[in-house]
Amino acid sequence: MKNVTIDVKHVTRVEGHGNIRVRVSDGEITQLQLAIVESPRFFEAFLRGRRYYEAPHITCRICGICSVGHTTASVKAIEAACGIVPSEQTVLLRKLILYGEELQSHFLHLYFLAVPDFVGVGSVIPLAKTHPDVVRRALRMKKLANDICGVVGGRHIHPIALHVGGMSHVPPDEELIGLKRRLEDARADLRETAKLFSTLKVPDLCRKTEYVSLKETDNGEYAFYDGDIVSTLDPRPTKAADYRKRIMESIVEHSAAKHCRSPNSPTYAVGALARFNNNHSQLHPIARQTARDLGLEPICENPFHNNTAQLVESVHCVEASIEIIDELLTRGMKVEPLMTPTRHGTGVGLAEVPRGLLVHEYTVDKDHRIEGANLIIPTGQNLANIEEDMREMVPRLLTSGLGREEMTLKLEMLVRAYDPCISCATHFLDVAWDE
Amino acid sequence: MLDRMLAQRDLFTLVGELARKRRIIGPVRRENHFFYEEVADVGTLDLSFNYCVYGPRAFLFPPTETLFTFNRFDHTFTAKPVLDVRPMAFVGVHPCDIHAIRLLDRVFEQDHRDAHYLARRSHTLIVGVDCRTPCTEGVFCADMGTHSAIEGFDVMLYPLHRDGRDDTTFGVMFGSDAGRDWILYSRRGAIPTAADERAFEQYEREKAAAFPRHLRMHANDLPELLDRSYDSLLWEATARRCYSCGSCNLSCPTCYCFNIYDESDLSGTTGRRERTWDGCHLKNFAEVAGGHNFRPRAASRLRHRIYRKAKWVRQRTGLAGCVGCARCDRACTAKINSVEIYNQLAEEA
Amino acid sequence: MSGRRSSTILHEPPPRASSAHESSLYIPQPARIIRITPLTEMEKLFELGFLDGSRLNQQPGQFVQVSMLGVGECPISICSSPTRPDTFELCIRRVGSVTNRLHELQEKDTIGIRGPLGHGFDTHEMHGKDILMIAGGLGMAPLRSLIQYILDERPRFGQFHLLYGAREPKELLFKDDLLRWRESKDVNLAITVDRPDPQWRGKVGVVTTLFKDLSKLNPDQTVVVIVGPPVMFKFVVIEVLARRIPQGNIYCSLERRMKCGVGKCGHCQANHVYVCIDGPVFKYGQLKGMREAVE
Amino acid sequence: MKPRIAIFSLTGCEGCSLAILELEDQLLDLLGAVEIVNFREGMTEKDWNIDIGFVDGAVSTSEDEKEVRHFRDKCRILVAIGSCAALGGINTLKHYQGAAGEAEPPVAGNGDVAEYRRYVYGERAEWFPTTKARPISDVVKVDYALPGCPMVKEEFLSFVTSLLAGRTFTLPDFAVCVECKKRGNLCLYEKGIICLGPVTRAGCNAICPTFGSKCEGCRGIVSKEAVAAAGVNLREQYNVSLKDVLDDFRLFGAWQEADLP
Numbered sequence A: 001m002k003n004v005t006i007d008v009k010h011v012t013r014v015e016g017h018g019n020i021r022v023r024v025s026d027g028e029i030t031q032l033q034l035a036i037v038e039s040p041r042f043f044e045a046f047l048r049g050r051r052y053y054e055a056p057h058i059t060c061r062i063c064g065i066c067s068v069g070h071t072t073a074s075v076k077a078i079e080a081a082c083g084i085v086p087s088e089q090t091v092l093l094r095k096l097i098l099y100g101e102e103l104q105s106h107f108l109h110l111y112f113l114a115v116p117d118f119v120g121v122g123s124v125i126p127l128a129k130t131h132p133d134v135v136r137r138a139l140r141m142k143k144l145a146n147d148i149c150g151v152v153g154g155r156h157i158h159p160i161a162l163h164v165g166g167m168s169h170v171p172p173d174e175e176l177i178g179l180k181r182r183l184e185d186a187r188a189d190l191r192e193t194a195k196l197f198s199t200l201k202v203p204d205l206c207r208k209t210e211y212v213s214l215k216e217t218d219n220g221e222y223a224f225y226d227g228d229i230v231s232t233l234d235p236r237p238t239k240a241a242d243y244r245k246r247i248m249e250s251i252v253e254h255s256a257a258k259h260c261r262s263p264n265s266p267t268y269a270v271g272a273l274a275r276f277n278n279n280h281s282q283l284h285p286i287a288r289q290t291a292r293d294l295g296l297e298p299i300c301e302n303p304f305h306n307n308t309a310q311l312v313e314s315v316h317c318v319e320a321s322i323e324i325i326d327e328l329l330t331r332g333m334k335v336e337p338l339m340t341p342t343r344h345g346t347g348v349g350l351a352e353v354p355r356g357l358l359v360h361e362y363t364v365d366k367d368h369r370i371e372g373a374n375l376i377i378p379t380g381q382n383l384a385n386i387e388e389d390m391r392e393m394v395p396r397l398l399t400s401g402l403g404r405e406e407m408t409l410k411l412e413m414l415v416r417a418y419d420p421c422i423s424c425a426t427h428f429l430d431v432a433w434d435e
Numbered sequence B: 001m002l003d004r005m006l007a008q009r010d011l012f013t014l015v016g017e018l019a020r021k022r023r024i025i026g027p028v029r030r031e032n033h034f035f036y037e038e039v040a041d042v043g044t045l046d047l048s049f050n051y052c053v054y055g056p057r058a059f060l061f062p063p064t065e066t067l068f069t070f071n072r073f074d075h076t077f078t079a080k081p082v083l084d085v086r087p088m089a090f091v092g093v094h095p096c097d098i099h100a101i102r103l104l105d106r107v108f109e110q111d112h113r114d115a116h117y118l119a120r121r122s123h124t125l126i127v128g129v130d131c132r133t134p135c136t137e138g139v140f141c142a143d144m145g146t147h148s149a150i151e152g153f154d155v156m157l158y159p160l161h162r163d164g165r166d167d168t169t170f171g172v173m174f175g176s177d178a179g180r181d182w183i184l185y186s187r188r189g190a191i192p193t194a195a196d197e198r199a200f201e202q203y204e205r206e207k208a209a210a211f212p213r214h215l216r217m218h219a220n221d222l223p224e225l226l227d228r229s230y231d232s233l234l235w236e237a238t239a240r241r242c243y244s245c246g247s248c249n250l251s252c253p254t255c256y257c258f259n260i261y262d263e264s265d266l267s268g269t270t271g272r273r274e275r276t277w278d279g280c281h282l283k284n285f286a287e288v289a290g291g292h293n294f295r296p297r298a299a300s301r302l303r304h305r306i307y308r309k310a311k312w313v314r315q316r317t318g319l320a321g322c323v324g325c326a327r328c329d330r331a332c333t334a335k336i337n338s339v340e341i342y343n344q345l346a347e348e349a
Numbered sequence C: 001m002s003g004r005r006s007s008t009i010l011h012e013p014p015p016r017a018s019s020a021h022e023s024s025l026y027i028p029q030p031a032r033i034i035r036i037t038p039l040t041e042m043e044k045l046f047e048l049g050f051l052d053g054s055r056l057n058q059q060p061g062q063f064v065q066v067s068m069l070g071v072g073e074c075p076i077s078i079c080s081s082p083t084r085p086d087t088f089e090l091c092i093r094r095v096g097s098v099t100n101r102l103h104e105l106q107e108k109d110t111i112g113i114r115g116p117l118g119h120g121f122d123t124h125e126m127h128g129k130d131i132l133m134i135a136g137g138l139g140m141a142p143l144r145s146l147i148q149y150i151l152d153e154r155p156r157f158g159q160f161h162l163l164y165g166a167r168e169p170k171e172l173l174f175k176d177d178l179l180r181w182r183e184s185k186d187v188n189l190a191i192t193v194d195r196p197d198p199q200w201r202g203k204v205g206v207v208t209t210l211f212k213d214l215s216k217l218n219p220d221q222t223v224v225v226i227v228g229p230p231v232m233f234k235f236v237v238i239e240v241l242a243r244r245i246p247q248g249n250i251y252c253s254l255e256r257r258m259k260c261g262v263g264k265c266g267h268c269q270a271n272h273v274y275v276c277i278d279g280p281v282f283k284y285g286q287l288k289g290m291r292e293a294v295e
Numbered sequence D: 001m002k003p004r005i006a007i008f009s010l011t012g013c014e015g016c017s018l019a020i021l022e023l024e025d026q027l028l029d030l031l032g033a034v035e036i037v038n039f040r041e042g043m044t045e046k047d048w049n050i051d052i053g054f055v056d057g058a059v060s061t062s063e064d065e066k067e068v069r070h071f072r073d074k075c076r077i078l079v080a081i082g083s084c085a086a087l088g089g090i091n092t093l094k095h096y097q098g099a100a101g102e103a104e105p106p107v108a109g110n111g112d113v114a115e116y117r118r119y120v121y122g123e124r125a126e127w128f129p130t131t132k133a134r135p136i137s138d139v140v141k142v143d144y145a146l147p148g149c150p151m152v153k154e155e156f157l158s159f160v161t162s163l164l165a166g167r168t169f170t171l172p173d174f175a176v177c178v179e180c181k182k183r184g185n186l187c188l189y190e191k192g193i194i195c196l197g198p199v200t201r202a203g204c205n206a207i208c209p210t211f212g213s214k215c216e217g218c219r220g221i222v223s224k225e226a227v228a229a230a231g232v233n234l235r236e237q238y239n240v241s242l243k244d245v246l247d248d249f250r251l252f253g254a255w256q257e258a259d260l261p
């Protein structure tokens, strides 16, 4: 098995679809690339000339799974550019819906993509027959996550109530109370989930990697909404406005998504594991305990443990959501008018979205129309790192004595561990064996 | 003649007691406007509201309701009606809306009794609040004779002495035995004094003067005016702006048209038949299979609505088809205004 | 101020209390399909009987609401006569959701029926009179009920002329009935088609062309019944009025979109009338001034 | 026989495919009632026997065009889900960037296609081919379209249920205002906001106005007459900037520019 060609169709759809190509001849990797080949969508271009308040409603359409995340980064960036400081109530609601999306995305990934892998079925569809209780639990948790987004933002995919300068809707108390009750019930489901994952065997692949994420230094929160850029190699915080000092974008010929490197490493990873590695001490105690139970310890450099980190974060987000709801209910909510720009210029908005650090940057002109935009998407940042992991993994696989199917599965699992996006992960690795 | 005097405080206590047995629906402030809403805490009711954006009809005739559920078997089926008999009380209904409810009552009783509406209605207690002055600009209730109500309520409250939001004293009039029993058994309030009666007479005089007329003709003459206006060019001229969005119909407290459709589960064995509000301004309202539309143009639909409101409904029911609340006029994003239409027609004729 | 003391109409439960026990107007009764007879490419005749054995007790000209649960409901005229009461028949053209599904059904299947609904023909008023009936297209369906009634109660009626027009021979409904009626002395039947096919031996032309063969009518003694598409209606009325038939003796049946069938939903309103409860059968005199009905 | 269902994606955010997975309460029933044979391209040829194919995403490259023709060949019924597939969607915003670009945008903007590629990808812009963004109906015959950004998942469910029950499925042919009123919202015009509700096809249950935000027209215009009325009203009844309203409309409306008055 010295010559192998691996073709992963449509790996990522952050800005279109992507392919992974691996070619091995005589035991040497001759080609290995992660290529975004289709449909560049030009969001950065067509934002130009649009009115400032449209940015979140346009950019959430970059990705259906991360649309709350894009909305969050986008409102933060526009607000930074326009000199708007949102109210505390607004920030609380934004955090809550962002937790909703983290949960929704993590549950989707853990149950719909990872679990079928681990139990050895092709997708969630057969799982519905063989493990109906697991699927039902997954759906229950996913629905809760969706409903958090629905209550706060109107819907999860392309949320409505989130605007530059505030919220156009505040949830009624009853709905928040209902969510809180269900979040409390979800603790049991999460315990079951942890039990399930503790029985699954996590493949072993460690490679020295730089992990980049936000870190919150003011209020000590595990960073999703607020924070500065840090990494495992350089823990000194960098402010949003200086993101270019930490993230260097480059264009690679085979990909419509730009690749990224950091000043410290040619590739780096973002996502749940990166956040965990940088911020584990800021996790809710219950989440920290879950990590310990699952044997996850910082700094973990096994990309397959991204799943574990997602689970740990889910526990955290459930607890954090309960806390926010309590706070909102105690303070009492009122409809606040949207704030409008006080200045114009350039602003950067960062957010930790399910797949990692997201950057939105806009320049707004004096009429408050958008003059320029730059968006850096987590999967784009991970692409080069995934290539590196594959480079590490392919030779090991070739010598592992595994059968073809098992090898294919392992490769699929690696891709999925990064949770590039559901579409990619449901894709089959089309492995062509050149022998 | 007043039946009772009641302070707002006592009224709220009474309503609070009522809330143990009935869902309480009344005016609540939201975004600087008032809406009829079911309240958990009667303290959120605001009886000094100007007008509610929509009438209370949604609680008697919901925007969408299930008529029956069904189960299909091999060679037959069963169907079970869904009737909502949860007791309700509307607290704070202005005279126009009381007239509107009377019309709905009549329509749903007439010819064939509609159990779905009547189930709710017969479990509803209505506490009216009279308007001393027009609730807002543009209303033409006085023209339609609906700015006062003498029936259609269980209890009517006249805000006789108003010294601030929480300190109103109401003159109370009973409209039904249920209303009388409710107030009298509570032993709250007082027997009206001669001074109260004088205050009430004064109130009525002031009220009569406070409501301007907007129509250039008497409402009773509207049918005849319309008879002469069927071919007026005004319909086309006005409807040029009409979106056919139906906002006028859907915000009207007297509109009762509906559509019926089926919903089923994925297997098709169980399901339900539902009805939902419809509107005669919507394009396909009168369209039949094959595509023939009996009112294909916005102008013919606008004319239909106006005729219906000012002529045909009265012809069928003997009651006002329009209560002059101007909700349609406010709702119309094309600013099509019924008073303006009537007056323009009068000018033409 | 004395008039003020009237009570809310609905507080005291009215005699037929609308409580949870009051049955809903909208519930269909199960009826079994006893026989299905294809009539043309588009129409099938369904013979039906209620599962519980009850009878429909219709008036000629009335209609029912037919339910395919899960699909919907639509109004269909009853095309059999109350003088044949054990079952009833519906002639259904396939044009949309419900009617397409009805055409897929088999004998012994069950559908839902509400009715009879609406206002049919006043057969008492017709007793002793000569009858002139003009049917166009699917208008034959509601008329068949009246035709059967007249034939079953023949001695109560005078002369009976039946004029029937269809676009093409293959669209003629109830061909078996037509053959029988043509042989019968009880009815004077004339048929015409707009577009003949090679086999057609009969008359060609719109239905008004049949008027020239009609013997003289006695205006006070004759009841005229017209059911057909709106265009036909207008021209036929002109012919009939020209023969001095009083407007109170001319009957017609209207078709409108209908949802509830019981005078609530508003869809079938034509001017001030509700076709479903005031009609579908009207006297021409009633329609005068109802611009929507006749235009 | 359970209908065999496939779900495909072209250029878009795939939120519409995701929306199907967000039908948590009905998902198991759905999986019981239909057979999902292809939840994206990339399955082996023998699974291309498809009764109903759902496509999200717009046609935005020549590759998309090839794919959608292939889907059409393989599916008995082809359904465009979401605004991208049904109307071109947000992708069509790029049309307003080009003047006389290769894709001949419907309305001239202030640059061209090459220019916006350059904006995003610098000198290497020519590596990234793109064409005008179009609804799939511009390339192949589409049997049904379920517009909305994202697709309204309840409408998807009702579509599938209707097909299974033999009901005719039709989109609502009335404006968003109908649903907005049924939900008892305060009309945004009362707050001085120009909402696209009166000209936009209902079916979303007026979710945007319900959450305090104006209707952005994602489900497409409801009728030419309504848009014509809007033209009259904006000129005669409202004192607003037509450019702003046009900008609102263009968020999703590029493909319907021809219907503007």
Ligand SMILES: Cc1cc2nc3c(=O)[nH]c(=O)nc-3n(C[C@H](O)[C@H](O)[C@H](O)COP(=O)(O)OP(=O)(O)OC[C@H]3O[C@@H](n4cnc5c(N)ncnc54)[C@H](O)[C@@H]3O)c2cc1C
Pocket: B287, B288, B289, B290, C063, C072, C073, C074, C075, C076, C077, C078, C091, C092, C093, C094, C095, C096, C097, C098, C099, C100, C138, C141, C142, C254, C255, C256, C257, C258, C259, C280, D168
């Ligand atoms: C009083 C009356 C008697 C009728 N008698 C017959 C008859 O004997 N035989 C026959 O084949 N047809 C008859 N029709 C017409 C028949 O009702 C329509 O063809 C039928 O409603 C089409 O329904 P559908 O669901 O198949 O079509 P769709 O086009 O799917 O109709 C959807 C809905 O539109 C409404 N609708 C559409 N067309 C009509 C229409 N013409 N009349 C009323 N509502 C309509 C209905 O509410 C229906 O449920 C009659 C109509 C009326 C009003």
Ligand code: SF4
Pocket: B241, B242, B243, B244, B245, B246, B247, B248, B249, B281, B331, B332, B333, B334, B335, B336
């Ligand atoms: S609200 Fe105005 S625009 Fe809309 S249908 Fe009614 S009259 Fe026409």
Ligand code: SF4
Pocket: B248, B251, B252, B253, B254, B255, B309, B321, B322, B323, B324, B325, B326, B327, B328, B329, B338
């Ligand atoms: S027609 Fe207009 S004014 Fe009259 S009752 Fe209805 S909404 Fe009020």
Ligand code: SF4
Pocket: B247, B333, D176, D177, D178, D180, D181, D185, D186, D187, D188, D189, D195, D196, D197, D198, D206, D209, D215
């Ligand atoms: S808010 Fe928009 S959708 Fe709602 S009624 Fe007003 S115009 Fe129509």
